[in-house]
Amino acid sequence: xxxxxxxxxxxxxxxxxxxxxxxxxxxxxxxxxxxxxxxxxxxxxxxxxxxxxxxxxxxxxxxxxxxxxxxxxxxxxxxxxxxxxxxxxxxxxxxxxxxxxxxxxxxxxxxxxxxxxxxxxxxxxxxxxxxxxxxxxxxxxxxxxxxxxxxxxxxxxxxxxxxxxxxxxxxxxxxxxxxxxxxxxxxxxxxxxxxxxxxxxxxxxxxxxxxxxxxxxxxxxxxxxxxxxxxxxxxxxxxxxxxxxxxxxxxxxxxxxxxxxxxxxxxxxxxxxxxxxxxxxxxxxxxxxxxxxxxxxxxxxxxxxxxxxxxxxxxxxxxxxxxxxxxxxxxxxxxxxxxxx
Amino acid sequence: xxxxxxxxxxxxxxxxxxxxxxxxxxxxxxxxxxxxxxxxxxxxxxxxxxxxxxxxxxxxxxxxxxxxxxxxxxxxxxxxxxxxxxxxxxxxxxxxxxxxxxxxxxxxxxxxxxxxxxxxxxxxxxxxxxxxxxxxxxxxxxxxxxxxxxxxxxxxxxxxxxxxxxxxxxxxxxxxxxxxxxxxxxxxxxxxxxxxxxxxxxxxxxxxxxxxxxxxxxxxxxxxxxxxxxxxxxxxxxxxxxxxxxxxxxxxxxxxxxxxxxxxxxxxxxxxxxxxxxxxxxxxxxxxxxxxxxxxxxxxxxxxxxxxxxxxxxxxxxxxxxxxxxxxxxxxxxxxxxxxx
DNA sequence: CTGTTAGCGCTTTCAA
DNA sequence: TTGAAAGCGCTAACAG
Numbered sequence: 047x048x049x050x051x052x053x054x055x056x057x058x059x060x061x062x063x064x065x066x067x068x069x070x071x072x073x074x075x076x077x078x079x080x081x082x083x084x085x086x087x088x089x090x091x092x093x094x095x096x097x098x099x100x101x102x103x104x105x106x107x108x109x110x111x112x113x114x115x116x117x118x119x120x121x122x123x124x125x126x127x128x129x130x131x132x133x134x135x136x137x138x139x140x141x142x143x144x145x146x147x148x149x150x151x152x153x154x155x156x157x158x159x160x161x162x163x164x165x166x167x168x169x170x171x172x173x174x175x176x177x178x179x180x181x182x183x184x185x186x187x188x189x190x191x192x193x194x195x196x197x198x199x200x201x202x203x204x205x206x207x208x209x210x211x212x213x214x215x216x217x218x219x220x221x222x223x224x225x226x227x228x229x230x231x232x233x234x235x236x237x238x239x240x241x242x243x244x245x246x247x248x249x250x251x252x253x254x255x256x257x258x259x260x261x262x263x264x265x266x267x268x269x270x271x272x273x274x275x276x277x278x279x280x281x282x283x284x285x286x287x288x289x290x291x292x293x294x295x296x297x298x299x300x301x302x303x304x305x306x307x308x309x310x311x312x313x314x315x316x317x318x319x320x321x322x323x324x325x326x327x328x329x330x331x332x333x334x335x336x337x338x339x340x341x342x343x344x345x346x347x348x349x350x351x352x353x354x355x356x357x358x359x360x361x362x363x364x365x366x367x368x369x370x371x372x373x374x375x376x377x378x379x380x381x382x383x384x385x386x387x
Numbered sequence: 388x389x390x391x392x393x394x395x396x397x398x399x400x401x402x403x404x405x406x407x408x409x410x411x412x413x414x415x416x417x418x419x420x421x422x423x424x425x426x427x428x429x430x431x432x433x434x435x436x437x438x439x440x441x442x443x444x445x446x447x448x449x450x451x452x453x454x455x456x457x458x459x460x461x462x463x464x465x466x467x468x469x470x471x472x473x474x475x476x477x478x479x480x481x482x483x484x485x486x487x488x489x490x491x492x493x494x495x496x497x498x499x500x501x502x503x504x505x506x507x508x509x510x511x512x513x514x515x516x517x518x519x520x521x522x523x524x525x526x527x528x529x530x531x532x533x534x535x536x537x538x539x540x541x542x543x544x545x546x547x548x549x550x551x552x553x554x555x556x557x558x559x560x561x562x563x564x565x566x567x568x569x570x571x572x573x574x575x576x577x578x579x580x581x582x583x584x585x586x587x588x589x590x591x592x593x594x595x596x597x598x599x600x601x602x603x604x605x606x607x608x609x610x611x612x613x614x615x616x617x618x619x620x621x622x623x624x625x626x627x628x629x630x631x632x633x634x635x636x637x638x639x640x641x642x643x644x645x646x647x648x649x650x651x652x653x654x655x656x657x658x659x660x661x662x663x664x665x666x667x668x669x670x671x672x673x674x675x676x677x678x679x680x681x682x683x684x685x686x687x688x689x690x691x692x693x694x695x696x697x698x699x700x701x702x703x704x705x706x707x708x709x710x711x712x713x714x715x716x717x718x719x720x721x722x723x724x725x726x727x728x
Numbered sequence: 729c730t731g732t733t734a735g736c737g738c739t740t741t742c743a744a
Numbered sequence: 745t746t747g748a749a750a751g752c753g754c755t756a757a758c759a760g
Contacts, residue, residue: 053737095502097444132486142484310676406732415755438752441736444737445755
């Protein structure tokens with residue numbers, strides 16, 4: 047375990063001073079060609095590597111950004127993170143990831159933790175719909191030096207930018223598509239409406255019905271958790287009704303899958319008897335034999351755009367900051383589960 | 388954008404010295420109960436937050452670890468990372484992620500980049516099978532201060548620990564299972580054998596055949612890339628043979644899926660005519676109607692164990708380090724695609 | 729129990 | 745063109 051060589055080491059070896067070495071290395075100031083060459087050579091030879099930590103302390107910029115997500119092992123979030131990393135690395139930033147598992151206390155804790163390690167910004171998707179603008183946020187917002195950018199699950203906070211998709215349109219298009227397929231009793235499995243994203247999908251669904259002269263039927267609107275078992279459960283409930291639906295639009299692909307399984311097990315045909323549309327375009331929706339129609343959220347794009355917003359904000363910390371709310375357009379991917387021929 | 392408060396600020400306010408404040412905050416040395424209370428209170432009131440960067444520079448420990456993977460948006464890697472994060476965060480570490488996209492130069496570059504930001508260790512899955520123990524590695528190994536831990540895709544390097552699964556056993560069990568189902572002409576779609584993991588799956592396959600008195604047939608062994616299209620292509624090739632196989636063991640779930648699709652489109656039955664086994668237990672394998680038998684690699688465990696190995700190594704940097712090579716046991720998950728009744 | 733001093737590695741005035 | 749000195753925020757050894 048040998049010590050890392052510092053600019054002092056190479057200064058000593060050359061009979062120079064650290065300042066000179068620093069200058070030579072950064073080819074900043076005017077330095078004699080000779081000394082520069084000399085410094086560069088010995089730096090190489092001594093395996094010198096700049097200690098970015100010292101630089102960070104000195105400059106106040108760590109070139110680290112924190113990303114907070116409910117969990118990383120989901121296709122959506124890991125793809126967003128991929129986008130963020132790919133956009134930020136070329137600009138010299140590293141990405142620190144944090145998971146909250148939807149635990150309220152962890153969300154605040156991780157924000158503070160990231161602030162402590164002096165990240166230059168935080169990109170996050172809210173885990174906790176009830177999250178108030180408390181400690182963590184306030185701190186972020188007060189020292190306007192560290193920008194905050196929401197992606198996907200945002201919260202309307204003055205001065206905070208966000209990148210989301212148009213969930214209303216996603217819900218609207220999905221429902222409209224089902225109507226165009228001739229469906230009239232369209233059920234909706236929705237997730238916790240305290241989250242903007244789920245509420246917007248819900249509202250889009252309602253609006254599409256309205257625009258097409260279909261009255262919504264509350265008995266067809268069921269709150270569901272985003273997993274296969276819950277999707278099955280909801281489907282069971284719907285199929286038990288006097289007048290079962292002829293289509294299901296689920297705000298989660300997993301619940302859509304559960305519904306699909308339940309329906310087929312009962313001998314009903316998809317899409318003949320019931321059409322199904324999910325949301326998120328999870329990989330499995332296109333891998334199945336009975337491919338599932340879904341709404342693509344362009345997670346990679348979302349990550350890249352969120353990163354860009356962050357980059358803009360760090361470069362203008364002085365200026366009065368105008369929050370930017372970027373909304374990406376989702377795309378309905380029509381597949382077998384909803385395509386009547 | 389107000390300045391962050393430092394211990395000097397609170398020292399000034401209290402007519403104390405920074406050292407005292409530091410001590411009070413860390414309740415380290417003997418401090419009068421009074422001053423401690425005073426310091427703690429004003430710290431709170433002034434919104435003091437420790438600057439971990441300064442601490443890092445001072446102590447030489449950044450409490451950051453780097454994780455390098457080919458890509459993060461795959462179920463396997465993102466789950467490993469989840470495990471790593473969950474194991475390390477409680478110990479005070481943050482996780483920095485880097486992707487290589489299998490680009491050779493990026494692999495070295497990211498290692499160096501992480502080293503520059505003074506990570507306390509690097510956990511990585513090799514992207515480049517040909518990677519020699521060059522620059523990046525040498526640097527890591529020379530200054531033994533920063534431990535390196537391989538997971539999944541490792542390379543045998545003296546003094547470097549690793550956490551992998553027993554790919555040989557994975558391949559062996561998969562093949563044995565197929566034999567038990569009555570299959571005799573078992574094809575194998577293998578990935579680049581320059582990677583230990585793929586080679587071991589291959590060898591396990593061969594050994595299982597041998598142990599059961601079946602001679603391997605090179606014409607049934609096809610190199611494939613891990614995606615659906617390539618799986619289809621390989622299946623097409625196999626089905627064109629004089630004596631097509633009665634089973635396919637693929638070292639990738641994606642290629643297995645491609646093969647499955649191709650086979651069914653040709654009107655052959657799975658598992659009646661051809662059994663299929665994949666590898667990795669990707670989520671979709673259990674979501675499909677025709678569920679796919681696969682080998683679970685326990686990625687979450689792998690991440691946690693890799694993190695533990697790292698933790699051990701950082702705490703013993705002084706001692707002579709004995710590399711640890713931990714091998715987890717995979718599990719064959721039998722599903723419809725290979726279960727003849 | 730608390731103050732003084734020095735130093736982690738680097739950059740950046742200010743002088744020379 | 746280069747050196748001297750200070751400072752980023754914190755801790756730790758040594759005094760007192």
